[in-house]
Amino acid sequence: MAEKTMKDLLRPPGDSDGSGRSLLVGPEAGLLAVLDAYEALAHAGAEQTWEAFTAAYDWTSPVERALPAPDAAGLLPTATPYDTGRLVSGRWELPGGDRQDRRWLTLPVPPAAGTADPSPAWLFAVPAEALLRYGTRVPTADGFTMEVVDFYVPAGLSRPAAAPGNRVVTAEFVGVGVAAMALGATRRMAALIGDRAAEEELAGLLTNVRKALRQVLGARARWVTTSHGAASWERDLGVALKRVEAVARHAMAVAYGASSESFGAGEGTGTGDGGNEEAKPLALWSASLLQNLRFSADLLPEDRLPDPDIQRNSSA
Template sequence: MSGLPRPITTSRYGDHPKLLGPDNGLAGVFAFFESQGHSDPAGAWQALTSTWNWAAPLVTAVPRAGFPGPVARPAPGGFRLSGLWRPPSDHGTGPWLALPLAPVRSGGPDLFVVASKVVPAAVEDGGTRSVFRLEDVYVPAGFVTHSAGVPLRAGDAAFLWTAVAALALGAARRMTDVLAAPATDGPARAQRQGPVSSTAVAAELAAVLHDERLSLAASLHGAPSARQGLPASDEERLAAHVGRAGSAVHHVVAAAYEQTSASGGSTGRHLLVNLIEDCSPILQQARYATELLLPHDKTSSQEG
């Protein structure tokens, strides 16, 4: 890590080091977050969303005043969101809408992103302004962030893509480490593993991740920071590369889980299942990161 650029933020979360941001070169961002995703996926995701409000460039609704504020109840892999919001005047300019809680809760996630298509038509509220209501709408944890974080800009999309792809690759690398760990229940487990051992499968999956990691790192070599700006063609290529990395990670995770389920071994299975649950927000975000924040030129055209 000694060759990485100096972190620019002053925020800390738990024992995590200061986070890199959109003013750092993308190669350094990638190396930093891949390492963090490998060492502590859940903590790294919490640190990212607590430090940087990635939903800031999205169109945001306003909680309906004068009534009990919107609420979010924890649910497996995410939250159930209910409440009344006033649609922004420019609602409909994009496929995603950010919905804040009110009043803002200190410390907890309080900004939820949903697909615009799930938002019902607004109705007149007392003949003045229109409102819409959501009732127990499921929002995956990867679509939740903190409004208290430093707002990212539309032009910072490349930073978010790079950080999320790196976290996903690092988290998946940790999963292959767990899969490759020696059996804890002796010969009986070896007999259940079948023709292909978990260690062999882990090695194959680790090789896939290694190739994807090297490929993405090579594409970012010498790239400027998101704030310095990438040419439109380079940003488009990065978005495509991040999408491929996300697909590779999902393949690795599915294959690792399938192998663990087939080979038995309750201790190893529980370790991997717990790890997948910890990583679920990263995996959810990795699948949609380039859709949530579009390349800068596309975002600008939509906002205009």
């Protein structure tokens, strides 16, 4: 993608490229258009597309938000960079207490430790089950707060709260948009293999799950006329998104391994140091997309898949 186009992509929400059309496709365009647009954009630049998307749309908005609470020393929660994510520590009041019927919660973290400013600097989407399992209930006069220490949250489940756009969006829009980005980024990675047969095999897998997702999206108008039909369609969408996530995760791992091996041998246009200058950052940003895709798909009414990025907390 041309440099000018990428700069235009990162304009504040509502700006355009001078042609009168927004470069960031919103929910009003329809889910099929969202799929096509974000796949193409991520194929050209996964990092820039994800950053622009997460800045424009509050993808945590479909999830209940906890309220930061001071600890025994009067300090509010903190988030410390660790690996590619952050370690979150502190106390929060949970909406509705320890209800068992929710899958995810959003944990806001204020801008600085030791301040009384309650406005969040970061928003973290965390599995409610993991929070209740690894957190500690701290009794209060009104009930309890939930405390966690060094609870790891990967980059794909973290969002700056002070982003220029905080548009509320649905789980369907987030899921389709992120699935599209994952498909585009994975197709880009597959092209770096340097092996035409392997590239075509992975492209075939991606094409199949993309076609299945498009079929579900195309059937939306026929199903959502009744509450029963809408629920059935949402389940189908959840299945389709999780299939995209599983296939994209597999294809990304295969493509990155193959490209690193090929370029490490000095083939193609790589660096010859065991990796490729484009493949390494692309794999990193794609990991964030896949983390978020599992989150957004999990918001739909379908059986959950365990998130391996959260398993680190089991040793806390």
